[in-house]
Amino acid sequence: MPLVFPVPPLSTRGANLIALSFASSYVVSLYLSKHARLGNSSKLNGPNASASQNRTRDDSSVIRARMVAASTSTILSCVVVFLLVWHIVDDLDNNVSLAFDSTMARLGLTLFEDHSLLPYLVTPILYLGPLYATFLDSKLPFQSGWSWDHDVLPVFNTWVGIRNYFFGPITEELVFRACVLALYHLAGSSRKKMIFLSPLLFGLAHLHHAWEVYTNGGKTVTAAKRALLITLIQLAYTTLFGYHCAFLFLRTGSVYPPLFSHVFCNFMGLPQIVYELHAFPHRKASIVFMYIFGVIGYIYAMRNWTLDADSLYWQDHLKRY
Template sequence: MPLVFAEPPISLPTAHALAAFFTISYVGSLYLSKSARTVYKTDVSNDTTPGEERTKDNEERSRDDPVVIRARLTAGSISTALSVGAVYWLVRSVTPETELVKDPSTALKSTLARLGVTIDFAHNSPLYIIFPCLVIPVLYIGPLFVDWLAETLPFQQRWSVQGNLLPLFTTLIGLRNYVVGPITEEIVFRACMLAIYHMAGASRTKMIFLTPLVFGFELSKAHLHHAWDTYNQYGRTATAARIAILSTLFQLTYTSLFGFHCAYLFLRTGSLLPPIVSHVFCNIMGFPQYSYHVWMFPTRRRPIQMAYLLGIAGYIYTMRWWTQADDSLFWPAPGRVARY
């Protein structure tokens, strides 16, 4: 258990300032280096059919270029380390000197606990950390059922370690999408941000619903860069602009909704593991495509519908009953006094 306070040890303006630092440093770091920026030639309007992605020239650089990915992975990791360091500095600054003299590692232990890095088996069974990781897979019962029909689930006929598993974690795109990206984003925008707002006494409702919106708003700059990439990749036409705008709006909406989910998981469990697992799982599965799945298996339309509905009902149930830790700093059990 970290060192706690009866009253919030920092002010909301301090939390706002640190949250701005977390976001600006993370998003901005992705574009500070010249190697991390995308490069497109000026005249591409006649290079492609409207609505189709054009072929990239050798001198151009998209967000999936190896040079760009390496630079952004490095920048994001450094920014994440700075954000964690800022939380440690904050926790140490509010820790009484008597506690530091008694145990010099008090500030470090408190920081790790507030960031959800430590796992509390002293007050909870191991299931408290396992069940929350299964909430998102329950929501995906529909898509998982379709994958089962297509025989593409692990160890089915059309799945292989070399073709399906290794590319997720051994390629640069895989490392970005399924390892470094989810881990650094959850550390910065879930653990660091929620830790400092909790120390400022923000309500759980505000932390669940407002911090992801702030993240989504601030991350709009990054999404605008993604929109610029899409606009260029599709030929800088009116159709390309429409595709870029729609994809950006979808990304912003999805980012906010998923942020609500992960913030809730983090606060309920006091652990960073369930949000990270959820993030990685969603990135692997992608957004559910009900219409496409029914088109793939028209004779299984009713079972697919039932699987999707079962996933939604299961998600609602498990979000309440599978996510409560017995002694969470951020979400104390009924009758227990709030701690900061």
């Protein structure tokens, strides 16, 4: 267990400012390098100028540059949390090892703990409807419509797969879940505020995609409308997803269940119930049933499968910061 304090050692204003700096650093870092910028935002000259002007976020050079930038920002955010905890501990015991262990626990990064596997099943249960439709389409693992070359290898041997299913989820969960929630807990924020307010940073951090859609669309009125629509949908989705992951993090006291959830959701994408009902008209009733059953199962699992008795962030009988 990390070192705890009888009163919040950080002010709410301080937590807000530091959390905002984490989010800003993560987003701004993606544009600091000229190699990470898209489309016409690039200022490169010479024989590679036209190629650079047509780059998208899925180009390997852009992904590599952004991975370096985001990893740097993520490491700095974790270091700031450590320095903050160390400063607090220093007033008490001047123990670097204690500060490091406490920081790792607050970030949910402790290993070899006897955690239940049940929290990892919560998100798949929510996706019972889409999983059932995937089964009907014979595209679950080892069904006839599934293949290693099409469904597995692109995850491991392409930069897009590495970004979407490994690097992106890891850095985003560390910054927007572990670091941000650790700050607000040190500030004595209520669980409701941490669950429903902190994910707004996660949602807002995705607004920069609007500029990318607008730029790649030629900066036309049509591109602006498309960017606005996509961004509003993404803002709503990422904020709702942030509620889900914040709850998982606080209940389990670990970053690993929300990280698994992030990866799983990236694999599955948004549910496509309208398409699925159209594609399998003879299975409409069963598809709707599986969607409803998934929602009911998700509510039950979130309440009954996620709480770790040792979670620092979910103590009903003690006030510890």
